[in-house]
Amino acid sequence: MTDLLSKFDPLIQERENLLATGVKDPFSLVMEEVLSPTVAICNGKETILLGTYNYMGMTFDDDVRQAGLKALEEFGSGTTGSRVLNGTYSLHRDCEEALKEFYDMDHAMVFSTGYQANLGIISTLAGKGDYVILDIDSHASIYDGCAMGNAEIVAFRHNDVEALEKRLKRLPAEAGKLVVLEGVYSMLGDVAPLKEMVRICKENGAMVLVDEAHSMGFIGENGRGVCEEQGVIDDVDFIIGTFSKSVGTVGGFCVSNHPKAEILRLVCRPYVFTASLPPSVMATASTSIRKLMHSGNKRAHLWENSKKLHQGLRDLGFTLGTPEAQSAIIAVIMPDLEKGAMMWQALLAEGLYVNLARPPATPANMTLLRCSLCAEHTSEQVDQILGMFEAAGKAVGAI
Amino acid sequence: MANREEIMAKVSELIGPFNNKGVELAPGTTFQGDLEWDSLTVMDFVAAVEDEFDIIITMNMQAEIETVGQLADAVAKLMEN
Numbered sequence: 392m393t394d395l396l397s398k399f400d401p402l403i404q405e406r407e408n409l410l411a412t413g414v415k416d417p418f419s420l421v422m423e424e425v426l427s428p429t430v431a432i433c434n435g436k437e438t439i440l441l442g443t444y445n446y447m448g449m450t451f452d453d454d455v456r457q458a459g460l461k462a463l464e465e466f467g468s469g470t471t472g473s474r475v476l477n478g479t480y481s482l483h484r485d486c487e488e489a490l491k492e493f494y495d496m497d498h499a500m501v502f503s504t505g506y507q508a509n510l511g512i513i514s515t516l517a518g519k520g521d522y523v524i525l526d527i528d529s530h531a532s533i534y535d536g537c538a539m540g541n542a543e544i545v546a547f548r549h550n551d552v553e554a555l556e557k558r559l560k561r562l563p564a565e566a567g568k569l570v571v572l573e574g575v576y577s578m579l580g581d582v583a584p585l586k587e588m589v590r591i592c593k594e595n596g597a598m599v600l601v602d603e604a605h606s607m608g609f610i611g612e613n614g615r616g617v618c619e620e621q622g623v624i625d626d627v628d629f630i631i632g633t634f635s636k637s638v639g640t641v642g643g644f645c646v647s648n649h650p651k652a653e654i655l656r657l658v659c660r661p662y663v664f665t666a667s668l669p670p671s672v673m674a675t676a677s678t679s680i681r682k683l684m685h686s687g688n689k690r691a692h693l694w695e696n697s698k699k700l701h702q703g704l705r706d707l708g709f710t711l712g713t714p715e716a717q718s719a720i721i722a723v724i725m726p727d728l729e730k731g732a733m734m735w736q737a738l739l740a741e742g743l744y745v746n747l748a749r750p751p752a753t754p755a756n757m758t759l760l761r762c763s764l765c766a767e768h769t770s771e772q773v774d775q776i777l778g779m780f781e782a783a784g785k786a787v788g789a790i
Numbered sequence: 791m792a793n794r795e796e797i798m799a800k801v802s803e804l805i806g807p808f809n810n811k812g813v814e815l816a817p818g819t820t821f822q823g824d825l826e827w828d829s830l831t832v833m834d835f836v837a838a839v840e841d842e843f844d845i846i847i848t849m850n851m852q853a854e855i856e857t858v859g860q861l862a863d864a865v866a867k868l869m870e871n
Contacts (some may be wrong), residue, residue: 522848527833537849544849548837561846755830 407730414732415739415746423524427451428639428767435743439772439779441762446719447608447689448767449639449679459640462674469669474501475656478667482674489677490646493684494615494630500645501673503665505604505633506532508643510539512600512629513571513662517542521567524558526550526756528578530602533571542569548759549576549754559595568597574617575605578753578761579712580720582610582691586621593626600629608637608683609690609719609766624685637683640675642668689766693719696764696773703777708790712759722748723760730789731758737783743776797843797869798862804838805858817859843869 410416424432428448429440444723449455462482472478483501490499502508502511513536517523521542525533528549547554555570562568570592572583583630585601603616611619618624628649634642645673647656656662668676701716705737712722725731728749737782738760746761753759764773764783784790802815808831809815813824821827827835835848838860844866847855855861 545846546833546849548833555835557841558846561840561844756828 392529399736407586409729409732412729414736417732417735420626420739425450429767431744432750433739436742437766438589438739438742438744439776440744441764441768441776442744443686443765444605444636444763445639445765446605446693446763447637447639447679447683447686448765452639452679452682454682455639455675455678457479458678459675461668461670463671466670468671470667472666473701474664474667475663478554480667480670480673483678484582486673486677486680487644490644493680494624494646495613496630496646497650500590500605500652500656500659500662501668501676502643503629503663503668504641505635505643506535507661507665508631508633508645509533509602510536510656511659512645513537513569514540514661515655515659516598516600516629517567517569518585521569522562523569523571524555524597525571526573526583528536529571529573530577530604530611531752533573533602550583552584552591555588555594556591559591559597562595564596567735568592568595569600571600571602573605573717574601574603574610575720575727577605577720578748578757578759579722580605580716580718580761581713582617582717584621585618585623585627589618589623589626598628599626600631602631604633604636605720607632608686609693610722614683614686614690619734634672634676634679638676638679640672640679642672642676645719681784686766687704693764693766695770696766696768697721699770699773700762700776702762703773704780707777707781707784709784710778719764721762721764723762725758725760725789728758729762730787733787734760734783734789737786738779741779741783743779743783791815794866798859798864801839801858801862801865802841804835804842805815808835815858817857817862819858821858821862822856839865845869 422431422433428445428450431440442477467656470478486501487499509532519541523537523542524545526549527546539593547558577583585630589599600711601618606616608614618627629645629647632644634640697716697719710724731747748759748761750756843865855864
């Protein structure tokens with residue numbers, strides 16, 4: 392018998408080698424208690440959270456929690472069914488209404504996760520003979536959406552406007568084309584030049600989908616994302632987003648002004664063939680989304696935090712993923728996995744949690760210590776964080 | 791229209807800057823095994839080939855191409871269309 396798991400032997404070996412150097416497993420951290428959006432107890436120690444994507448700190452919002460408790464009491468713990476069968480409650484519809492209000496768009500479709508939203512929409516829109524044109528650094532859910540569909544896949548160099556244009560011009564004029572972009576790329580926290588890219592897509596007859604997972608609630612005048620910030624939201628055909636970041640719960644969605652968008656509910660398999668989200672999740676999401684519409688002050692504070700951390704880490708001598716803070720993600724580039732894991736552990740010992748990101752999730756085989764800020768981090772916490780980076784960086788010889 | 795030999799010569803020329811190990815090129819040379827390219831190098835090289843011949847090599851096609859000779863065949867076919 393061939394052991395089907397033997398293909399993972401190199402990875403098993405790499406993990407064993409890493410753990411043999413004495414570092415803790417960075418991919419099996421347990422949070423024993425969560426005290427707030429920014430503090431948890433890990434290994435019995437109070438730890439500042441700087442890697443949660445909980446950008447707007449809505450997870451502990453009083454109104455959000457109350458809405459969830461009420462829905463749990465009134466509608467029970469789960470729907471046990473598909474959105475197209477017994478799994479659409481009034482709360483699911485209300486959540487879609489909240490999204491339509493938030494984005495000022497005609498249609499909204501809620502999926503059970505953000506991953507499924509990309510998987511479903513991309514695989515359903517682009518069929519046999521169509522083309523999906525995507526940035527090489529796209530998220531796994533975008534690649535998996537491509538793999539699940541039958542379209543031809545064309546990749547272009549990260550954020551390269553000219554490379555996108557050249558490829559679009561080489562494709563058959565009459566073929567269906569879907570260009571998939573992200574507002575903020577989650578590994579380095581850099582922003583896409585959507586203004587130019589969306590214009591080029593339209594000039595070349597392509598439909599455009601933008602994943603705004605890491606910008607919702609934070610970037611753009613109304614928090615609608617990078618496409619709002621750069622003034623091209625009206626030319627974007629589909630926006631994909633998630634509830635597991637700024638919204639502070641779990642779920643995914645697609646919003647659109649396309650007049651035929653509703654038909655997707657019947658033909659999109661990752662929407663149909665799975666159970667819908669629990670009522671309490673829908674109630675917390677709707678409440679959070681509506682509050683995010685009026686969160687200008689929190690947005691301003693999150694920008695202050697992001698800029699302060701970026702400047703502070705640069706001043707300490709760390710190499711960062713972007714020349715300036717472009718989003719609430721600040722990526723610290725480490726020379727290799729071993730150094731990255733040592734630094735990660737030293738930070739945890741100081742009382743700070745960040746994400747250790749490694750290939751294949753990262754571009755250019757980089758090892759990153761990825762920090763994501765929260766609007767609920769105080770300015771003092773950012774000072775503390777910088778102190779911890781200094782101490783840990785010196786302890787492991789990273790600076 | 792370039793013939794098979796011309797395409798092969800051009801492809802070999804484009805491999806040059808990425809051939810860090812100085813591997814001797816033959817139609818059977820593999821990108822992953824012999825040249826030991828990672829995904830990033832593959833992308834840069836594919837972009838160079840695409841620009842040179844003004845074609846698109848989709849990721850679906852790339853998955854089927856393992857050797858230098860297969861790439862030259864694919865380029866020749868794409869240029870006929």
